Amino acid sequence: MLTKNQNITLKIDGMTAEGNGVGHFDGVAVFVPGSALGDELEVHIVKVKKTYAFGKILNIITPSADRISSDCNVSMKCGGCAYRHISYDAELQIKKQRVFDAFTRIGHFENPPLQNVVGSENQNHYRNKAQFPVGQDKNGNLEIGFYALGSHRIIPCKNCALQPKNFEDILTIVETWIEKNNVSVYSEETKTGLLRHIYIRRGHYSKEVMLCLVINGKSIPNEEHLINELKEKTDNFKTLVLNVNTKDTNVITGQECITLFGEGYITDTLCGLTFRISPLSFYQVNPPQAERLYTLGKEYAELTKDDVLLDLYCGTGTIGLTMANDVKKLVGVEIIPEAIEDAKKNAEINGIDNAEFICGDATKAAESLKKQGLSPSVVLVDPPRKGLTPDLISTIVEMNPTRVVYISCDPATLARDAAQFQSSGYALTRATPLDMFPRTAHVETVVLMSKVHTVANDKCFK
Numbered sequence: 311m312l313t314k315n316q317n318i319t320l321k322i323d324g325m326t327a328e329g330n331g332v333g334h335f336d337g338v339a340v341f342v343p344g345s346a347l348g349d350e351l352e353v354h355i356v357k358v359k360k361t362y363a364f365g366k367i368l369n370i371i372t373p374s375a376d377r378i379s380s381d382c383n384v385s386m387k388c389g390g391c392a393y394r395h396i397s398y399d400a401e402l403q404i405k406k407q408r409v410f411d412a413f414t415r416i417g418h419f420e421n422p423p424l425q426n427v428v429g430s431e432n433q434n435h436y437r438n439k440a441q442f443p444v445g446q447d448k449n450g451n452l453e454i455g456f457y458a459l460g461s462h463r464i465i466p467c468k469n470c471a472l473q474p475k476n477f478e479d480i481l482t483i484v485e486t487w488i489e490k491n492n493v494s495v496y497s498e499e500t501k502t503g504l505l506r507h508i509y510i511r512r513g514h515y516s517k518e519v520m521l522c523l524v525i526n527g528k529s530i531p532n533e534e535h536l537i538n539e540l541k542e543k544t545d546n547f548k549t550l551v552l553n554v555n556t557k558d559t560n561v562i563t564g565q566e567c568i569t570l571f572g573e574g575y576i577t578d579t580l581c582g583l584t585f586r587i588s589p590l591s592f593y594q595v596n597p598p599q600a601e602r603l604y605t606l607g608k609e610y611a612e613l614t615k616d617d618v619l620l621d622l623y624c625g626t627g628t629i630g631l632t633m634a635n636d637v638k639k640l641v642g643v644e645i646i647p648e649a650i651e652d653a654k655k656n657a658e659i660n661g662i663d664n665a666e667f668i669c670g671d672a673t674k675a676a677e678s679l680k681k682q683g684l685s686p687s688v689v690l691v692d693p694p695r696k697g698l699t700p701d702l703i704s705t706i707v708e709m710n711p712t713r714v715v716y717i718s719c720d721p722a723t724l725a726r727d728a729a730q731f732q733s734s735g736y737a738l739t740r741a742t743p744l745d746m747f748p749r750t751a752h753v754e755t756v757v758l759m760s761k762v763h764t765v766a767n768d769k770c771f772k
């Protein structure tokens with residue numbers, strides 16, 4: 311029996327969805343963060359459950375061939391990067407295996423038509439967005455960084471390798487402003503203090519910069535000082551926004567935004583179109599990969615001018631709008647009102663007049679669109695990790711599209727949902743994973759589910 315504090319020798323023979331290596335000892339799965347497939351390790355057991363345990367690397371006896379030296383000294387602490395210690399090729403292999411395993415084990419697909427992972431040209435500095443929690447250490451010193459994995463302890467870090475390099479300079483400007491103006495920082499314990507998060511967005515192509523301060527209040531001291539410093543020292547600084555979050559909550563942003571400088575949004579381009587990005591709207595964090603994802607989605611959708619395209623979970627409308635010129639009509643659905651406002655503006659900015667955007671929950675909105683007689687030939691879905699509801703899949707099936715393009719950020723829920731589509735008459739015809747978030751454990755997948763034409767259906771068409 312494995313016990314806590316025991317030291318064991320372990321061979322890593324698999325990887326989990328979270329990016330931990332896993333080995334087996336006396337029939338018990340032992341998860342080891344920071345390990346690599348093929349590692350032979352001396353491991354200290356830190357936690358034991360009935361069927362699994364967690365261990366910490368004490369010593370690498372024989373390193374995996376995939377190992378490289380990590381270039382970040384906080385990656386094991388902040389938990390953002392799961393794969394900084396292995397080669398990028400090995401990372402892409404692991405991600406493909408993860409999607410394959412989900413399709414075969416969860417979706418019970420025998421032979422999923424899975425392509426290789428589309429890798430990202432940039433594995434560092436690819437993100438266009440960061441949200442840094444602000445706090446104080448036990449000596450009252452200011453801390454800016456990231457939360458440690460699974461906790462709200464701040465790991466100080468201003469130069470994360472995934473972020474654009476100039477985010478560090480912006481953080482330094484904010485830090486100086488905090489210190490010079492005695493700005494209080496929020497404490498989760500006492501629920502007092504003003505500044506909670508420093509949230510930065512930067513257009514990948516436009517290079518426009520937005521700074522959003524998430525505060526427990528409605529105003530900040532000496533905003534002129536901050537604005538002047540940002541204008542002077544940050545290239546393409548476009549807007550400063552306050553986001554009001556006075557709640558005792560884990561959610562980073564609140565509902566209300568107050569613009570102190572500029573327009574309250576930045577713009578950037580994707581697939582040749584211009585998009586407006588507000589603090590509360592979802593926007594793809596790795597634009598060159600998002601462009602590849604959309605291009606693949608468009609290829610899978612096989613659009614013609616006769617098609618009606620329903621884009622569910624449309625965010626600011628980006629995917630659908632990049633396809634709007636290829637179809638007769640586009641209908642987008644999204645739950646965040648600000649994102650729908652952005653989507654409408656985005657259609658206008660780009661001169662697209664065959665698009666309609668609806669604010670609402672995808673399941674409910676699809677049901678009511680069906681009742682109104684909408685009959686899309688192509689449905690595109692891009693849900694958050696929890697995937698689609700069984701009711702939404704039923705509604706989509708009842709709308710009878712010939713193609714369903716599913717973009718997913720969670721292979722497990724994708725496989726589950728694809729299985730429901732399959733049992734409702736849609737075959738999984740194409741599937742490609744894409745690496746939107748290099749060095750982290752996340753992987754996106756785009757699939758095409760095509761309506762299976764039965765003999766009876768073919769007769770109907772005659």
Ligand code: SAH
Pocket residue numbers: 592593594622623624625626627628629643644645646649670671672673692693694
């Ligand atoms: N397709 C967009 C956004 C994808 S992210 C793009 O490529 O940019 C998923 C989106 O789903 C987010 O914008 C989120 O706000 C939205 N969303 C989350 N739950 C939803 C729901 N129940 N109904 C509709 N939209 C939802």
